[in-house]
Amino acid sequence: MNCEDTKTAYWIIAVLGFVFATLGFASSKAVAVYIGQELHVGVTFQKTISGALQEMGLKIDPSDRVVIKPAGFVVSDMDSTFRSGEKIEFEKANPVIIQFDGMRKQILCTRKNLRNAVSKIGIKLGPLDRIQVSEDPYRPGTMLTRVVRVEHKLVRRKERIPYEIDYVPNNQVHQGKVAVWKLGSGGEREDLYREIYEDGKLVTSTFISTRISHRPIHEEMAIGEAEMPGGAIEKILVEATAYSPTVAECDADPWTTATGMRSGYGIIAVDPAVIPYFTKVYVEGYGYAIAGDCGGAIKNNIIDVFFYKPEEAMRWGRRKVNMYVLEWPKRSQR
Structure with missing residues (x-):
């Protein structure tokens, strides 16, 4: 009016x-x-x-x-x-069919008084819940209503950040060889989203912000420029065995080493009392490697070199080779 x-x-x-x-x-x-x-x-x-x-x-x-x-x-x-x-x-009040939480009830109420009427019959409404109203096509004068449970959530999702690989010329690595000189590790970021759920189902997800919790560390690949294992500090005669990443040869987690590194070609097991962890070496017949793991049978001058396939490890067998120490680890790494 x-x-x-x-x-x-x-x-x-x-x-x-x-x-x-x-x-x-x-x-x-x-x-x-x-x-x-x-x-x-x-x-x-x-x-x-x-x-x-x-x-x-x-x-x-x-x-x-x-x-x-x-x-x-x-x-x-x-x-x-x-x-x-x-x-x-x-x-005037009219018949209203209310659907809520998988149930149905019929009451008499007006459209403007619907929310109060719903509360009076024991249906608890949250501050964000809404009532969806429509006309019953089969019963004129009857309203169909549905209580929609609405929930807002702040959700944090962690995403891995891959590390980059830098290729750097190195005069301690043989010409034509490429070796892992510095291991890389992935970072992690935390993304924050505001999500709206209706009746337990995700309706919208809105990105709010991101935060880097761990920055990735670049992996450094050495491109060989030396005619010999240049800069070798020491030559050690070792007995070298080989292993592959199987539970039978390692433990329940064959991909994680004693230093936390991920197992891979170029990671060797040593006796850390003789060869400290993170020592960079060159193993004859195998290539450049880093001392990153240990083993129960790896004592004194015995080392264990990594291969991805068991048959490659079997072909290596057990042999005596020269191992050249290229760089001892810093004290903070020992």
Whole structure:
């Protein structure tokens, strides 16, 4: 109803009130009732809201919604009194089928009072939950409603950052050879998302921010430039066996070494009391390697070189070879 209609209603109420008061009907009341978009104006001798509405031919149900204007408060007791000149907004309750948490219930309520009605029958609504309303196509006048459980979550997801490989000329590595000179390791980042779930199902996921928790370390590959194992500090005669990454030859986790390195070609097992971990060496017949693991049978001058396939390890067998120490580890690594 627009502003002009409202002014007209007030004018009619005032006129009717004045006329009936002049005629001596002191107990009469002028009343304006809005039913939907329709305005009904009249005079009643009823004292209560329910009496005035029933006098106008309306059937009253406790589930109906009545609002007193212009104060705007919702009437909880239909038998309460009202003053002459007050406007009454009336909304008739209709059958409503409510679907929630896998169950169904039918109640009587108005569209505007739906959320309160749902709470009164014991359905707890969260602050973000919403009620979805539609008309029942098979039963005119019946509303179909569904309680949608809405949940917002902040979700952190960890993602691995691959490391890069740098190729660097090296005069301690034979010409034509490429060797791992410095092991790389992957980093890790943590991505933060805001996710919205409806009835337990993901609806939207919005990226918010990212944070690097561990930065990746570049792997350095040495490109050989020396005619001999240049810069060798020491030559050691060793007995070299070979192994492959199997549980039978290693342990329950054959891909993780005693130093935390990942097993791979160029990682050898040593006796750390003789050859400290992280020592860089050159093994005749095998190539460049780093001392990164140990073993129960690896004592004194025995080393164990890595191969990916068991048959390669078997072909290597057990042999005596010269091992050239290219670089001892820094004290902080020992």
